[in-house]
Amino acid sequence: MSREKKWKGALKAAFPHTIPIFAGFWFLGMTYGIYMNVSGFPFWYPMLMSLTIFAGSVEFVAVNLLLGAFHPLQALAVTLMINARHLFYGLSMLEKYRGNGWKDFYLIFGMCDESFSINYTARIPDGVDRGWFMFFVTLLNHFYWFLGATLGGIFGSLIHFNTEGLDFVIAAMFVVIFMEQWRKDKEHLSSLVGLGATLLCLIAFGADRFLIPGMLMILAVLTALRRPLEKRGEEL
Amino acid sequence: MTFTEQMITIGMIVLGTMLTRFLPFLIFPAGKPAPRYIQYLGRVLPSAVFGLLVIYCLKNVSLFTGSHGIPELFSIAAVVGLHLWKRQMLISIAGGTVCYMLLVQFVF
Numbered sequence: 001m002s003r004e005k006k007w008k009g010a011l012k013a014a015f016p017h018t019i020p021i022f023a024g025f026w027f028l029g030m031t032y033g034i035y036m037n038v039s040g041f042p043f044w045y046p047m048l049m050s051l052t053i054f055a056g057s058v059e060f061v062a063v064n065l066l067l068g069a070f071h072p073l074q075a076l077a078v079t080l081m082i083n084a085r086h087l088f089y090g091l092s093m094l095e096k097y098r099g100n101g102w103k104d105f106y107l108i109f110g111m112c113d114e115s116f117s118i119n120y121t122a123r124i125p126d127g128v129d130r131g132w133f134m135f136f137v138t139l140l141n142h143f144y145w146f147l148g149a150t151l152g153g154i155f156g157s158l159i160h161f162n163t164e165g166l167d168f169v170i171a172a173m174f175v176v177i178f179m180e181q182w183r184k185d186k187e188h189l190s191s192l193v194g195l196g197a198t199l200l201c202l203i204a205f206g207a208d209r210f211l212i213p214g215m216l217m218i219l220a221v222l223t224a225l226r227r228p229l230e231k232r233g234e235e236l
Numbered sequence: 237m238t239f240t241e242q243m244i245t246i247g248m249i250v251l252g253t254m255l256t257r258f259l260p261f262l263i264f265p266a267g268k269p270a271p272r273y274i275q276y277l278g279r280v281l282p283s284a285v286f287g288l289l290v291i292y293c294l295k296n297v298s299l300f301t302g303s304h305g306i307p308e309l310f311s312i313a314a315v316v317g318l319h320l321w322k323r324q325m326l327i328s329i330a331g332g333t334v335c336y337m338l339l340v341q342f343v344f
Contacts, residue, residue: 020329049246055253062249070241072248079252085285086253090260091274092282098266111257113289120282165337168311171293172332175315176325178286190280194287207295214291218284219277226276233279 010132017122018140021114024169025144026151031167032059033152039063043153050149054142055112058082059149081212088215089116096120100131110138114170117177121184187232193221303344311336 029050036046046059053059058079065075089111096119097107107119118141119134182191201214222229237245264270270278297305315332322328 016326019326023330023333049249052246052250053253058249058253062246065245065249066237066242068237070237070245072244075245075248076252079249080256083253083256085288086256087260088281088285090257091278092285094260094264094270094274094278097261108257108261109254117286117289165307165340166333168308168336169329169333171290171308172311172315172329172336174286174289174293175312175332176319176328178290179316179319180325181283181286185283188283190283191287194284195291196287197284198288198291202291202295210295211292214288218281218288222277222280222284223273226273229280230276 006129007132007136009127010129011136013125013128014133014136015140017118018137018144020169020173021118021141022144024167024173025114025141026148027166028056028170029145029148029150030152031148032056032063033149033154034156035060035063035152036149037153037156039067041066041153043150043156046149046153047146050146051142054110054145055083055086056145084212084215085113086111086116089120092116092120096130096134100134103131103135107134107138110142112141114173115141117174121177121180187229189225189229190222193225194218197221303340307336307339307344310339 032050033043033046036049037043041063049059049062053062061078061082062075065071065078090108093108093111093116097104097111100107107115115138118137122133122137124130124133178191182188185191197217198210198214201210201217204210205213264274269275294305294308297308299305311332314335315328318331319325319328
């Protein structure tokens with residue numbers, strides 16, 4: 001297969017997977033850009049930040065960090081806490097995000113929730129280059145986010161639209177991805193642990209501080225279940 | 237904050253994000269099989285993480301105030317129903333989202 005054919009085929013296969021992200025990201029990105037704009041930042045701030053950070057939730061928090069007093073270490077600590085879930089993605093992608101040459105670096109750089117979820121679960125058709133497919137999923141998502149953030153930053157408060165509730169598209173996508181993974185798994189304990197532990201910690205610790213306890217609890221329960229789960233895995 | 241301080245702050249956020257993304261790949265380099273425990277985590281974590289992400293997206297839903305999470309619950313049921321019925325990712329996602337937008341804009 002020629003090089004050009006390879007990437008074109010992968011782009012065609014990858015694009016449909018990113019359509020929900022397109023819907024969600026231009027909207028969320030724009031919200032973020034508008035938020036930056038009304039907070040008094042020129043448009044190239046959200047532009048630069050959407051390019052270099054590409055992690056939605058932390059960019060919203062960044063607005064407050066930039067408006068507050070100068071605490072670089074606090075900024076680092078907050079970022080590490082919000083983004084700690086990426087560690088889980090990395091552990092899951094140790095094989096998939098390797099052996100794709102220079103693309104590996106970009107794949108890891110752009111491993112946001114959505115890119116990870118699509119690249120982990122997508123059934124990539126035979127004959128489509130895996131590396132290019134995952135590369136374009138990541139690149140398209142990155143581009144949607146960048147476009148939304150920049151447009152929001154430029155047009156800011158001029159925009160009035162009734163898109164209330166559109167952000168649900170991301171939640172809907174994760175529900176579908178959860179179901180697809182459920183279908184693929186022979187053993188559903190891990191899915192249930194993920195839902196249950198996180199929900200429990202959300203109730204116990206509240207929306208602002210449940211993520212880290214939730215992750216620790218998932219890690220602890222899955223570690224405790226290692227023997228039975230591995231045993232069952234061998235029997236299946 | 238001065239311009240330089242702002243750029244340093246942004247730089248710290250970039251650094252923090254990159255650390256969380258690159259760390260596993262740096263700790264467990266290519267060519268050497270990762271410890272069995274890490275391989276096990278790599279196998280079982282994704283399913284749990286997708287559960288975590290579903291909850292994470294819904295973290296600001298309040299069951300006791302406002303619309304009591306009814307639009308969210310109803311729309312998730314729509315997503316699940318559509319997906320069990322058609323198993324077309326885009327139809328399930330679009331259907332659930334339209335359902336949610338109609339509910340929050342016109343009903344609640």
